[in-house]
Structures are given as C-alpha cells and as structure tokens.
Amino acid sequence: MTKKVTKAGSISRRRLLTTASAGAVLAVSPFRINLLQAEEAPIKIGFPVPLTGPYGAEAQDQVRAGQLAVAQFNDAGGLNGRKAELVVRDDKLNPGEAATRTLELVEKEKVNFVVGSLSAAVQLAINNVTKERGVIFNSISQSDAINEAADFSKYTFHEALNPHMTSGAVGRYAFTKFGKKVAFLTADYAYGHEMVRGFLEVGKEFNIENLGDIRHPLGTTDFSTLLPRLQALKPDILCISNFGRDQQIALKQATDFGIKKSIQIIAPLLSHASRVAAGPQAFEGVVGGCSFYWGIEDKFASTKTFNEAFRKMYDGKLPTDYGALGYGGVRAVLEAVKGAGSVETDKVVAALEALKYDYYKGPQYYRKCDHQSVQSVLVIKSKSKDMKNESDVFEVLSTEEPNEKYLRSCEALGHKS
Amino acid sequence: MAGLSFDLIALQLFAGLALGAIYVLFAIGLSLIFGMLTVVNFAHGAFYMVGAYVGLYLISIGGNFWICLVAVPIVIGLFGLAVERVLIRPLYGRGIDYPLLLTFGLSYVMVECVRIAFGKTGYPFDTPDVLQGAVDIGVGYFPLYRLFVIGATAVVLLALWLFLEKTSYGLIIRAGARDPQIVRVLGVDVSRVWLIVFGIGTAIAGFAGLLAAPLQGVIPEMGGTILAEAFVVTVVGGMGSIGGAVLAGLLVGVVVSMTSLFAPEMAKVSIFALMAIVLIVRPQGFFGRAGLMS
Numbered sequence: 001m002t003k004k005v006t007k008a009g010s011i012s013r014r015r016l017l018t019t020a021s022a023g024a025v026l027a028v029s030p031f032r033i034n035l036l037q038a039e040e041a042p043i044k045i046g047f048p049v050p051l052t053g054p055y056g057a058e059a060q061d062q063v064r065a066g067q068l069a070v071a072q073f074n075d076a077g078g079l080n081g082r083k084a085e086l087v088v089r090d091d092k093l094n095p096g097e098a099a100t101r102t103l104e105l106v107e108k109e110k111v112n113f114v115v116g117s118l119s120a121a122v123q124l125a126i127n128n129v130t131k132e133r134g135v136i137f138n139s140i141s142q143s144d145a146i147n148e149a150a151d152f153s154k155y156t157f158h159e160a161l162n163p164h165m166t167s168g169a170v171g172r173y174a175f176t177k178f179g180k181k182v183a184f185l186t187a188d189y190a191y192g193h194e195m196v197r198g199f200l201e202v203g204k205e206f207n208i209e210n211l212g213d214i215r216h217p218l219g220t221t222d223f224s225t226l227l228p229r230l231q232a233l234k235p236d237i238l239c240i241s242n243f244g245r246d247q248q249i250a251l252k253q254a255t256d257f258g259i260k261k262s263i264q265i266i267a268p269l270l271s272h273a274s275r276v277a278a279g280p281q282a283f284e285g286v287v288g289g290c291s292f293y294w295g296i297e298d299k300f301a302s303t304k305t306f307n308e309a310f311r312k313m314y315d316g317k318l319p320t321d322y323g324a325l326g327y328g329g330v331r332a333v334l335e336a337v338k339g340a341g342s343v344e345t346d347k348v349v350a351a352l353e354a355l356k357y358d359y360y361k362g363p364q365y366y367r368k369c370d371h372q373s374v375q376s377v378l379v380i381k382s383k384s385k386d387m388k389n390e391s392d393v394f395e396v397l398s399t400e401e402p403n404e405k406y407l408r409s410c411e412a413l414g415h416k417s
Numbered sequence: 418m419a420g421l422s423f424d425l426i427a428l429q430l431f432a433g434l435a436l437g438a439i440y441v442l443f444a445i446g447l448s449l450i451f452g453m454l455t456v457v458n459f460a461h462g463a464f465y466m467v468g469a470y471v472g473l474y475l476i477s478i479g480g481n482f483w484i485c486l487v488a489v490p491i492v493i494g495l496f497g498l499a500v501e502r503v504l505i506r507p508l509y510g511r512g513i514d515y516p517l518l519l520t521f522g523l524s525y526v527m528v529e530c531v532r533i534a535f536g537k538t539g540y541p542f543d544t545p546d547v548l549q550g551a552v553d554i555g556v557g558y559f560p561l562y563r564l565f566v567i568g569a570t571a572v573v574l575l576a577l578w579l580f581l582e583k584t585s586y587g588l589i590i591r592a593g594a595r596d597p598q599i600v601r602v603l604g605v606d607v608s609r610v611w612l613i614v615f616g617i618g619t620a621i622a623g624f625a626g627l628l629a630a631p632l633q634g635v636i637p638e639m640g641g642t643i644l645a646e647a648f649v650v651t652v653v654g655g656m657g658s659i660g661g662a663v664l665a666g667l668l669v670g671v672v673v674s675m676t677s678l679f680a681p682e683m684a685k686v687s688i689f690a691l692m693a694i695v696l697i698v699r700p701q702g703f704f705g706r707a708g709l710m711s
Binding site for chain 1: 633
C-alpha cells in the first residue's frame with residue numbers, strides 16, 4: 001500500500017513540474033529548457049523475454065532488434081530530446097518468473113511501457129500484471145487467447161501473428177498440395193493447442209482427416225519414442241507444432257528416423273534462429289509459416305531499410321522473424337509516443353489504435369476491437385542448397401496478404417463492437 | 418488412435434532400449450564415482466555438456482567425429498582429474514553434503530563459462546556421414562546412429578568391467594571402495610586410486626555428451642535435463658551399483674517408450690512413478706548396498 005502512495009506521489013510531482021515548466025518555457029531562456037530536459041527521466045520500455053532456456057536463440061534476436069528501434073528513436077531526437085531506454089529482463093520461459101519480473105519493471109524500474117515475451121502462455125502472465133497496473137503491453141509472441149475478451153484490455157496490443165492466422169495460412173497452402181491425412185506432434189501447452197485448433201478449423205474447408213495428435217512436454221530432448229507411432233499412422237502430412245529447441249530436436253530426430261522419405265513435414269512456424277541453430281539437414285524441405293523473412297526486401301522498401309539498419313548495428317548480420325517482431329513491437333510504441341507527443345498511457349493507446357504503419361514487412365495496423373496487428377503471413381520452405389549467405393535459409397512459397405477475414409471475428413472473440 | 422501392430426510394439430520396445438542405452442552411458446559414470454568415492458557428482462551433467470562442446474570445437478578446427486571419440490574422453494578425463502585434485506580432495510571425510518554442494522556450484526560455473534565462451538545459443542552437430550539415415554531392423558526403420566550409440570555403450574561397459582574385474586588396478590579400486598583404511602595400511606596410495614576413478618567417471622560423462630550431440634545438438638543447458646533422469650537411474654539401480662545402473666537405465670528407457678505409446682503425456686512422469694514404486698518395494702534400489710549414504 002505504501003508503495004502505491006509513493007508511486008502516485010512521484011508521478012504527480014513530475015506532472016506538476018512539467019506543467020509548471022511548460023508555462024515557464026514560453027517566457028524563459030534556453031538554459032531553463034535544458035535544465036528541464038536534464039531532469040526528465042528516459043522513456044523506459046520493459047522487455048521481459050526468455051533469454052535462457054529452450055527459446056533463448058529467438059529471445060536474443062528480439063533484444064537485438066528492440067535495441068535497434070530504441071537507437072533509431074534516440075538518434076532522431078527522441079521525444080523532444082527525451083531519450084528512450086530498453087530495460088531487458090530474463091523471464092526464463094516461466095509464467096511466475098515473468099509476472100515477478102514484470103511487476104518489478106513496473107514498480108521498481110517505473111517503466112512506461114512493456115514490450116516482449118516469447119511464449120503463448122507466458123505473455124498472458126505478463127498481460128495480467130500490465131492490465132491490472134494500466135500499463136501498455138505490446139506482445140511480440142503468438143497467442144490466440146490474448147485477443148479474446150477475457151484476457152484483452154485496452155492496454156493490450158499484439159504485434160505478433162496469432163496461431164489462428166498462422167495455421168490458417170499454412171493449412172490453406174499445405175492441405176491443397178500435400179494431402180488430406182494429417183498427424184500432429186504438438187508441444188503440450190497453449191501455443192501447441194491453439195495451433196492444432198487452428199489447423200483443424202481450416203482443415204474443415206479441405207476435409208482433412210485427423211489421424212491423431214501426440215503431445216509432448218515443453219523442453220523435450222528425445223522424440224525417439226514418439227516417432228515410430230507417428231510413422232505407423234502413415235499420414236500424408238506430419239504437422240509439428242512446437243518451437244525453439246523443441247522444434248530443432250524434433251525435426252532433427254524426425255529426419256534421422258527417415259520420416260521425410262514418405263511424409264511431408266509442416267510446422268505452423270519455422271523459426272529462423274532455430275533453423276540456423278539446428279543446421280540445414282534437420283529443416284530441409286519442411287514447410288511452415290512466419291511473420292517476416294529478410295528476403296522480402298525485394299518487395300518492400302521498409303524491409304530493405306530495416307535489414308540495412310540491422311546489418312549496420314550488428315556487423316552484417318541479418319534480422320530474423322522474431323527479431324523483426326521485437327523491432328516492430330518497440331518501434332510501434334515509440335512512434336505512437338511521438339505521435340501523441342507524450343508518454344501518457346491513454347494518449348499513446350489512442351495513437352497506437354490510429355497507426356497505419358509499415359516498419360519492416362509491408363502495411364500493418366492494429367484492429368480496433370482486439371488490438372491484433374493485421375498483417376501478412378508468409379509461407380516458407382527451408383532450403384539446404386544454393387544458399388547465398390548464412391541467413392539465406394528459406395524460400396518464400398506464398399504470401400497471405402493482410403486481411404481481417406483471416407482473423408477470428410470480433411464477435412467470436414467476445415468483443416462488443 | 419488405431420493401428421497398434423506387433424511390429425510397432427516391437428519397434429517401440431527397441432526404441433526404449435536404445436534410449437535406455439543413453440541413460441546407462443550417462444548414469445554409469447555417476448554411479449561409478451558414487452560407488453567408489455561416495456561423492457554425489459552434481460557436475461556430471463556439466464562434464465557431459467563440456468564433452469559435447471569439446472567435440473564441437475575439435476571438429477571446427479578440422480578434426481572429425483572419430484578423432485573426437487578418442488580425444489573428448491581424454492580431455493574431459495584430464496579436466497576431471499584436475500577438479501578432483503584441486504576441489505574435491507580437500508573435502509574427503511567431511512560428510513556427503515560437502516562435495517555435493519561443491520559440484521552443484523561447479524556445474525553452474527561450468528555452464529556459465531561455456532555461455533561466455535560459445536554464447537547462449539545452441540549449435541548444430543551433424544551426424545557423421547557414414548552413420549546417417551535409417552536402416553531396416555526387421556520390424557521397421559531405425560536410425561543407424563542410434564544403433565551405433567547402443568554399440569558404443571556396450572563397448573564402454575565391457576571395457577569398464579574388464580578393467581575393474583580383471584586387472585590388478587581394478588582389484589585395488591574395488592578394495593579401496595570397500596575398506597579404504599585397510600588398503601592404506603597395505604601401503605596403497607588411496608588418494609591416487611580415487612583420483613583415477615573420478616577421472617574415468619568424468620571421461621565417460623564427456624563421451625556420453627559427445628554421443629548425445631548428434632541426437633539433439635549442443636547447448637549449454639543440455640546437461641540439466643539428463644541429470645535428473647540419470648539420478649533416477651542410479652537410485653532405481655541402487656546407488657553405487659554399476660550393474661544396477663545398467664539394468665535400471667534400460668528399464669527406464671523401456672518404461673518411457675511404452676508410456677509414450679499409450680499415454681504420451683505421462684511419459685515424463687512415468688520415470689518418477691517407476692522410481693517411487695521401486696523405492697517402496699526396495700528402498701536401496703535393485704542392487705544397492707544399504708548404508709552407503711550414511
């Protein structure tokens with residue numbers, strides 16, 4: 001309770017200071033203005049991501065690209081000279097840890113915004129905290145639940161794709177090309193469950209036959225006891241819905257078991273960082289979705305600009321899908337701050353809702369009812385030959401253009417509008 | 418889900434034995450060190466992980482997998498010798514929890530050092546060319562590399578057995594484990610015996626890490642998950658019993674495999690359920706000596 005009082009106290013003091021000095025600004029010398037700016041704290045963006053654990057590779061890319069968005073904002077002069085700062089925390093892919101770290105970011109670090117997370121489950125824990133404290137949270141990881149009325153709040157934004165959009169795009173591509181008999185290997189938590197639900201839903205249009213869904217715990221290192229069963233089901237398509245290290249190991253071991261000889265493997269998401277960490281062999285020929293691939297720079301000027309800026313900052317490295325989400329998530333918030341001319345939550349919410357943006361992958365906007373970023377989904381295939389550089393890992397097979405018809409309707413999600 | 422055939426069950430059983438072989442290889446070093454030294458080596462997973470990284474490094478500077486099979490156990494074994502001499506030896510005779518805490522802390526240090534040196538992100542580790550692909554074992558296709566791992570485990574077990582049972586040095590080690598005081602009275606330098614046992618145990622851990630690398634890639638945290646499973650194997654087999662570790666490792670593999678077939682969600686829990694049942698019936702495990710922990 002005491003904490004709350006002090007927090008409110010400090011904010012009102014700052015506001016008082018701002019208002020008083022704003023009046024003074026009209027009349028007084030530049031010296032005064034400088035003094036005011038020096039006293040103003042940086043705009044802080046809390047960034048909880050799972051730096052250690054099975055999704056570590058992707059999380060590090062999120063941080064790198066998030067830092068780029070902050071650096072660009074600061075180089076362009078910030079908010080009237082007020083600089084931004086990314087406050088990174090390791091959530092260890094654990095909802096409890098994430099909630100604690102987020103609370104700490106809000107209470108102790110006094111962050112203005114929270115961007116981050118990399119798990120369908122963990123982001124809900126972060127969202128619970130930010131929702132209650134009235135802090136804007138822009139999630140950069142897949143989730144369907146976060147769009148739904150029960151978890152949504154006006155402070156909740158979702159820059160990443162959601163499983164419904166992703167599995168929809170991949171399903172529409174795969175079920176027409178590779179066959180109708182589908183078996184599933186699924187990570188046993190929100191991400192996997194939502195993906196399978198999405199595949200089965202879009203599968204109705206194509207009359208697919210569900211041969212079975214085998215679930216494995218998050219962080220599995222050996223799939224050898226699950227693969228013979230999947231092979232015996234004799235599917236046309238094996239759909240593997242897991243992520244990070246689980247995906248790397250599952251694809252590697254499925255390759256070892258010779259599954260690819262007779263079965264097409266698809267994945268809702270093919271992570272760039274995981275493909276690099278696992279090597280070309282394991283991912284060869286696998287078809288999946290993604291939110292971003294650097295190779296679309298021929299198509300979009302924004303992608304080219306983003307790639308070049310990232311390259312410059314990180315010794316020629318190219319950005320990955322999850323990196324791009326970190327960039328987009330942080331940049332959207334900072335652009336909204338600029339647009340609103342303030343860090344005040346309500347004004348920034350309004351500015352975010354009004355954004356029509358193209359920062360890295362073509363046009364996007366946040367849908368009014370659930371703050372889901374309406375955007376394109378790429379369907380890609382992993383390659384093992386003719387690679388021009390170490391980041392040349394995927395081939396874009398098709399693009400599903402941004403369209404609200406690929407999202408669940410606002411009514412279906414329980415929103416009134 | 419329909420389609421349970423005899424072939425599938427046989428293949429599943431085989432997959433379980435293959436998985437068990439990996440458990441055995443990892444647990445055997447743990448069991449050896451505990452049985453002879455009564456040191457519960459919590460850094461065993463870290464030695465395993467470092468073994469994989471040493472292999473990765475050797476291949477990156479031009480070595481190949483076959484050279485690694487010899488070089489990695491030697492490097493990790495020497496590292497183990499240094500750890501025993503400098504860190505573990507001063508703690509002998511102070512109770513079982515001292516080396517336990519030390520190795521626990523050491524594992525964190527080792528993981529962090531590897532993160533600093535190689536980064537937090539994992540690396541791919543390709544299966545050697547001649548061992549790639551799957552072969553028909555009569556009931557279905559099975560990866561050739563996993564068959565190789567079973568063979569390698571058998572070779573290590575045989576060599577260890579010959580060394581402990583058939584050489585005069587093995588005799589001293591076994592005597593030292595049973596009654597170090599008498600061995601010392603007979604003029605044998607027991608501390609040197611312990612040094613070598615610790616070195617062998619860690620060398621096997623490094624070897625296991627190298628063999629695991631082509632199965633799952635290499636990452637600093639790779640020793641953590643398998644350590645929990647290995648402790649179950651050693652406890653079920655009886656702390657300090659090598660034969661027990663072999664039997665328990667294979668059993669755990671088969672139990673995981675069979676649960677995966679019928680209730681995949683329960684596979685991870687089944688290991689601990691097995692441990693609970695065995696401990697209720699035989700608190701010292703299959704072949705454990707009572708009173709070793711006290």
